[in-house]
Amino acid sequence: MQLGENSMGIYLDNGATSYPKPNQVAKAVFDFMVDVGVSSGRGGYKKAMVADKIVYDTRKLISKLFNQNDPKKVIFTLNVTEAINMALYGILEENDHVITSSLEHNAVWRCLKTMERDKGITISNASCDKDGTTKAEDVEALINKNTKLIIFTHASNVLGSIQPIAQIGEIAKRHNVLFLVDTAQTAGAFDIDMQRDNIDIIAFTGHKSLMGPMGTGGLAIRESVDFNPIKQGGTGGDSAYPYQVDYYPNKLEVGTLNISGIAGLKSALEYIQNEGIKTIHNKEKELRAYAYEQLKKIEKVKLYGPDESKDSAMVISFNIEGMRCEDIAYKLDKNYNIMIRAGLHCAPLAHEVIGTIKTGTARIGIGYFNAKEDIDKLYEALVEISNEA
Amino acid sequence: MGKLLESIMLDFIEPCTADFNRVKFHAIFDKDISEIFPYLNAQMKSAIYNVSSNSLTFKKEFRLITLHPTKLSVSKAINEFDAYEIMDMVMELVNSTYDSMSNITPLYERRANPSTIEVYKYLPKTNCKSCGCATCLSFAAKMIAGEYKINHCKTIFIEGYEEQKEKLLDMAQTFGWD
Numbered sequence: 128m129q130l131g132e133n134s135m136g137i138y139l140d141n142g143a144t145s146y147p148k149p150n151q152v153a154k155a156v157f158d159f160m161v162d163v164g165v166s167s168g169r170g171g172y173k174k175a176m177v178a179d180k181i182v183y184d185t186r187k188l189i190s191k192l193f194n195q196n197d198p199k200k201v202i203f204t205l206n207v208t209e210a211i212n213m214a215l216y217g218i219l220e221e222n223d224h225v226i227t228s229s230l231e232h233n234a235v236w237r238c239l240k241t242m243e244r245d246k247g248i249t250i251s252n253a254s255c256d257k258d259g260t261t262k263a264e265d266v267e268a269l270i271n272k273n274t275k276l277i278i279f280t281h282a283s284n285v286l287g288s289i290q291p292i293a294q295i296g297e298i299a300k301r302h303n304v305l306f307l308v309d310t311a312q313t314a315g316a317f318d319i320d321m322q323r324d325n326i327d328i329i330a331f332t333g334h335k336s337l338m339g340p341m342g343t344g345g346l347a348i349r350e351s352v353d354f355n356p357i358k359q360g361g362t363g364g365d366s367a368y369p370y371q372v373d374y375y376p377n378k379l380e381v382g383t384l385n386i387s388g389i390a391g392l393k394s395a396l397e398y399i400q401n402e403g404i405k406t407i408h409n410k411e412k413e414l415r416a417y418a419y420e421q422l423k424k425i426e427k428v429k430l431y432g433p434d435e436s437k438d439s440a441m442v443i444s445f446n447i448e449g450m451r452c453e454d455i456a457y458k459l460d461k462n463y464n465i466m467i468r469a470g471l472h473c474a475p476l477a478h479e480v481i482g483t484i485k486t487g488t489a490r491i492g493i494g495y496f497n498a499k500e501d502i503d504k505l506y507e508a509l510v511e512i513s514n515e516a
Numbered sequence: 517m518g519k520l521l522e523s524i525m526l527d528f529i530e531p532c533t534a535d536f537n538r539v540k541f542h543a544i545f546d547k548d549i550s551e552i553f554p555y556l557n558a559q560m561k562s563a564i565y566n567v568s569s570n571s572l573t574f575k576k577e578f579r580l581i582t583l584h585p586t587k588l589s590v591s592k593a594i595n596e597f598d599a600y601e602i603m604d605m606v607m608e609l610v611n612s613t614y615d616s617m618s619n620i621t622p623l624y625e626r627r628a629n630p631s632t633i634e635v636y637k638y639l640p641k642t643n644c645k646s647c648g649c650a651t652c653l654s655f656a657a658k659m660i661a662g663e664y665k666i667n668h669c670k671t672i673f674i675e676g677y678e679e680q681k682e683k684l685l686d687m688a689q690t691f692g693w694d
Contacts, residue, residue, distance in 0.1 A: 171530070176527075179526070180601070183596075183600040186597075364531070374594050374595060383657075405651075
């Protein structure tokens with residue numbers, strides 16, 4: 128397989144989006160747009176049915192990836208933020224209680240805070256330690272008679288710390304509470320199993336570790352779970368019926384799908400299936416551990432989150448004493464052609480945990496197509512930058 | 517034995533005649549699968565193996581599924597997604613049966629067409645002649661013979677005949693009168 132040439136330099140921001148994608152992904156998007164190019168749904172002509180089949184096959188691939196068992200309840204959205212909004216607004220009503228982590232991305236947090244203000248839900252955050260480790264029993268202790276939902280990130284996008292999903296799933300099941308996992312930082316690089324881990328809803332994004340195009344994402348919903356749609360519109364059939372239909376997937380999907388993106392996502396999922404999640408995970412894990420060890424050697428670098436001995440998502444947040452994180456990112460890009468992200472990463476709660484809410488952090492995000500040499504160049508660059516600080 | 521069917525391609529889909537909230541569709545098999553019908557007939561007790569149209573019809577819940585030698589006809593599917601799930605199911609059914617053929621005793625017993633009286637039971641019995649036949653009884657005979665189709669009867673499509681219409685459409689698909 129020929130990888131993308133990465134003429135952009137060294138890309139270490141895979142926590143934001145993965146780059147490069149496997150070549151076959153871009154080819155699948157191109158081929159769809161040139162050779163098929165039409166909308167799915169009841170088009171009445173062969174190409175519309177070809178488009179339909181692409182979407183159907185992709186639902187099956189997602190269902191298999193997460194061991195979800197009901198492909199018609201794999202719903203496509205623009206991104207994981209939209210997916211989370213759809214689930215939260217579809218599930219929660221006035222006086223419902225929600226339990227969440229202390230590390231949530233704004234995709235979850237802003238949604239919950241807005242619903243707290245406007246809809247009268249109540250929120251409890253399970254605390255975590257400075258590395259972002261949460262104890263499942265702390266989640267259980269927060270459950271009350273009004274608890275409708277537990278929504279947890281699988282891994283912090285700031286610290287990388289993995290949350291105890293399987294244990295929380297078991298707790299949620301025992302208490303008959305819905306359990307939604309935000310897999311933005313983990314889907315495609317971690318083994319996620321809805322049946323084994325008692326997960327009711329997975330929110331996923333297509334363009335990070337799933338290696339698909341931006342503009343793809345969605346929900347994988349357990350067969351027994353149902354909730355209200357927040358969008359109404361055309362579904363390709365039953366057009367005379369004035370309300371949103373109640374069968375899946377059309378209940379939660381309206382309008383034209385991003386089929387060229389889904390074609391790319393399909394190809395990405397096939398790539399991942401071929402490579403194997405274990406292979407992908409092990410490579411990224413090794414690289415992260417190596418990166419953490421290297422960065423630890425630089426005196427002025429302060430690292431956050433789990434160290435190299437722990438399994439975590441492939442991000443590492445750090446700062447350099449005496450420097451703003453934005454300047455670290457700027458210098459890395461300008462002088463060394465190395466791309467990282469800096470700031471609060473849309474996750475203020477996580478920064479409250481590590482005490483960087485006023486400063487933010489620099490963050491690297493390692494991807495499947497990074498190499499040890501990329502980390503070595505980062506190390507050399509940070510040594511020089513920190514000497515200037 | 518390997519696979520008999522490699523692909524099933526959706527060819528046509530539209531709202532169902534019997535139930536406008538459902539869909540009917542046709543799909544094309546990549547080869548003739550009729551050799552498998554007596555084996556499916558042996559395995560599926562409620563299937564109807566029809567002699568004149570060389571087809572096999574069975575139900576999946578409310579959906580009516582008919583396998584022809586090179587074509588799949590389904591009525592009362594829920595939506596496009598359901599259509600694809602049914603095609604997957606048929607592919608699996610055909611290929612798994614093909615794979616186990618040596619362990620199945622084929623059943624060549626075929627269900628005969630319903631009698632003229634059995635079909636007449638569901639017609640309007642108004643003898644309105646809108647189909648071109650003198651009586652509903654003669655229309656029934658001609659439909660069984662394949663000379664007339666159900667939509668030649670204008671009266672059955674009028675409001676009030678939904679149950680009879682649905683039954684006749686099912687029979688037409690099962691026995692190959694459509």
